[in-house]
Amino acid sequence: MTAPNEDPAVRSARREALVVFGIWLAAMTYTIGYCSMFGYGRSADDLKFVLGFPDWVFWGVLTPWVICSVISLWFGATFMCDEDLGEELPEQDDELGLGG
Template structure:
């Protein structure tokens, strides 16, 4: 039995999956961190153990009246920059990566073609 780590199709697919997962994980970390720091004033409910790991949150506290509505979309600025923009960028990156960067493996394409090609000389 061949080792899957030697198969180029396996190595390519593992690398491509890792790139997509890292991109989405980075987007997740940005969203959670940005929304935590720039969202509404909710830092009084943070447990003491978590507060010890973070800088003082007093400078990040925001009253709902201080929030702006950029671009007239009717959503707070922290939701636009913390949720909408990064996830739209991540979807765009994923689409570019899948449609422009990834390519079919030549070995897999050759195997698929051999199964469907009919030699007219053999049919006679």
């Protein structure tokens, strides 16, 4: 059985969603892994600070968050695009005359 032709807007949206999901999955995996390895079982004397954050919070939470924000902005500005949705339907009044 062959798949029906898919609308290009749906195909593009699915591809963009998969990229965003991949970014999220990579960030989550790194954050959980890094924070579980370096955030637990440490004494207070061993704790170091980077820009006022404990080092494991800075490298395990803040850094991936900033990197994901930069990647998302780059992805949105570079690869995401508007798709033609076809002709616009004429406006019709609804039963109550409110429009829309």
